[in-house]
Amino acid sequence: MLLFSVRLFLNDIRLFLILVGTISSGRVLMIPRADTAFVAAIAFVLVSAGSPGNSSLLADEPQVVIEKSIDLDRANAGQGLLGAKVDLGTIPSGERVRVKLKVTNRTSQSLAFPRIKASCSCMKGTMDPSEIPPGEVSLIDMVLSTEGKQKKPESGVSIALLHGSDPLGNARIDVRYRLSGMLAFVDSMSVAHIDPDASLATVEIPFYFTKPISLASLVVSAKPTFGEEAVVERGDNPELGVIKLRLNVADLPPSGLTTTVFVDDPGSGRMADSILLVRPNEIVTVSPRTLRFLPREEGGFETHTIVRIKGEEEEEDETPSEAKEGHAASIEARIGRRALRVNAKHIGADVYRVQLICSDELMSAITDSDPRPNMVVNWSILSTDLKATHSSPFKVVHSRLSGAVSP
Numbered sequence: 001m002l003l004f005s006v007r008l009f010l011n012d013i014r015l016f017l018i019l020v021g022t023i024s025s026g027r028v029l030m031i032p033r034a035d036t037a038f039v040a041a042i043a044f045v046l047v048s049a050g051s052p053g054n055s056s057l058l059a060d061e062p063q064v065v066i067e068k069s070i071d072l073d074r075a076n077a078g079q080g081l082l083g084a085k086v087d088l089g090t091i092p093s094g095e096r097v098r099v100k101l102k103v104t105n106r107t108s109q110s111l112a113f114p115r116i117k118a119s120c121s122c123m124k125g126t127m128d129p130s131e132i133p134p135g136e137v138s139l140i141d142m143v144l145s146t147e148g149k150q151k152k153p154e155s156g157v158s159i160a161l162l163h164g165s166d167p168l169g170n171a172r173i174d175v176r177y178r179l180s181g182m183l184a185f186v187d188s189m190s191v192a193h194i195d196p197d198a199s200l201a202t203v204e205i206p207f208y209f210t211k212p213i214s215l216a217s218l219v220v221s222a223k224p225t226f227g228e229e230a231v232v233e234r235g236d237n238p239e240l241g242v243i244k245l246r247l248n249v250a251d252l253p254p255s256g257l258t259t260t261v262f263v264d265d266p267g268s269g270r271m272a273d274s275i276l277l278v279r280p281n282e283i284v285t286v287s288p289r290t291l292r293f294l295p296r297e298e299g300g301f302e303t304h305t306i307v308r309i310k311g312e313e314e315e316e317d318e319t320p321s322e323a324k325e326g327h328a329a330s331i332e333a334r335i336g337r338r339a340l341r342v343n344a345k346h347i348g349a350d351v352y353r354v355q356l357i358c359s360d361e362l363m364s365a366i367t368d369s370d371p372r373p374n375m376v377v378n379w380s381i382l383s384t385d386l387k388a389t390h391s392s393p394f395k396v397v398h399s400r401l402s403g404a405v406s407p
Contacts, residue, residue: 063095064091064098066088067101069104070084071084071104072084072107073107082111082172084171084173090180093181094181094182096147097143097144098144099140099141100141101142102137104132104135105134110134111163111169113127113171114130115162116140117159118159118160119159122145123143123145123157142159144157146179151208153239156176156177159173180212181210182209182210183271185261185272186206186207188393189275189375190205190276191391191393192278193279194247195249195281196280196281199249200249201247202245204244205245205261205274207241208240209239209241212268215233218265219264219266220263222260222262224259226252230246231246232263243261245276255279256279257277258276258278260276277376279391283388284381285307287305287306290392290395291303291305291377291394293363293394293395293397294397296357299359303356304354304355305353305354306352307354308352309351328346329352330382330383331379332379333380334377335376356377375395
C-alpha cells in the first residue's frame with residue numbers, strides 16, 4: 001500500500017512538471033482521464049496567479065520605469081574620480097520607481113565594481129555585469145522609493161560603485177529628480193518658545209508642497225488638539241507653505257505641551273505630520289535652533305552650537321567676542337536616556353561654545369529604529385544658583401560630500 005502511494009505521488013509530480021513546461025511553451029497536452037482532476041487543480045492555481053486580476057503577487061512591482069544612458073569617466077566627477085550625473089526629471093511622490101541606468105565605460109581601462117551602494121536606504125538594486133571593458137555597457141537596475149523619504153521638491157541620491165580598498169577605483173553617480181504631488185514638513189519636529197505673560201502667541205510651521213496639490217485644498221489639524229486656530233499661507237517661494245497656529249496662552253499648561261500637527265490634501269490622499277513642542281521662554285537659548293550632526297573622521301557624529309544663559313537669543317552666525325564673568329555652569333546633553341559627550345568652552349558672559357559627540361552605535365539605533373524616536377537633544381544646565389532645561393531638535397547629515405540628511 002505504501003509503495004503504491006509513493007508511485008501515485010511521483011506520478012503527480014511528473015504530471016505537474018509536464019504541465020508547467022507545456023503552459024510555458026504554448027503546446028496542447030493530452031491528459032489521461034484519471035489524472036484530469038489533479039492537473040485541473042494545478043492549472044487553476046497557475047492561471048489564477050498569472051491573471052491580471054490577481055494583483056497581490058504584482059503589488060510590489062513599480063508601475064513607473066525610467067531608463068537613462070550615462071557615460072562613466074573621470075571628467076564628470078572632478079578631482080580625478082570616476083563618476084557621472086543623471087537627472088530623472090519629475091517623478092510622482094509616494095511611488096516606487098524603477099530606474100534603469102545604462103552605464104558606458106568611457107575610460108581606456110576595464111572597470112570592476114563588485115559592490116554597489118546608495119547613500120539612502122530608499123534606493124536599492126544591482127549592477128550587471130559588474131566588470132565593464134572600455135566602451136562596453138553595464139546595466140544598473142534600481143528601485144527608488146519616495147514614500148516618506150524625501151523632504152524637499154528637489155532631491156537626489158548618490159550611488160557608489162565600489163571597486164575595493166583603493167578609493168580611486170570607486171565611482172559615484174549623482175542622481176537628481178523632482179517630486180510632483182509631494183506634501184512634507186520642512187522639519188519633522190519644531191520647538192516653539194512663547195512668552196508666558198502674553199495673551200496670544202503665533203507659531204509658524206513651514207512645509208513643502210508641489211503641483212497638483214494647492215494651498216486652497218489643504219486641511220490642518222492637531223492631535224491632541226488645544227483649541228488652536230490654523231491659517232495656511234504661502235511662504236517665500238511658490239512651493240513653500242506656512243501653517244500659522246494662533247494659540248491662547250492662558251489655555252496652555254504651565255510647562256508647555258507636545259502635539260502632532262497634520263496637513264492633509266483630501267483630493268490626493270497625501271498627508272504629512274510634524275511634532276510640535278510648545279514651551280514657555282526659558283532662561284537657556286541654543287543656536288542654531290535645529291542641530292545638525294555631521295560624521296567625524298575619528299568615528300561617530302558631532303555638532304557645534306552656542307548655549308546662552310539668561311540672555312537674548314543670538315543669531316546663528318553671531319559669536320561673542322569678549323569674555324566676562326557669569327554663571328559657571330555644568331552642561332549635560334542626552335538623546336532619550338543616552339548621554340552625549342559634551343565639550344563646553346566659556347567664551348562670554350553666560351555664553352558657551354559647545355561640541356556634542358554621539359557614537360555611531362547610538363546614532364544608528366536612533367535613525368534605523370521603526371518607529372523612529374523623537375529627534376531631540378535634551379539639555380540640562382546646572383550652576384550654584386540655577387537649574388534649567390532645554391530641548392533642541394536635530395538632523396543627521398550622513399555624508400559631508402553628499403549632504404544626505406535623515407529626515
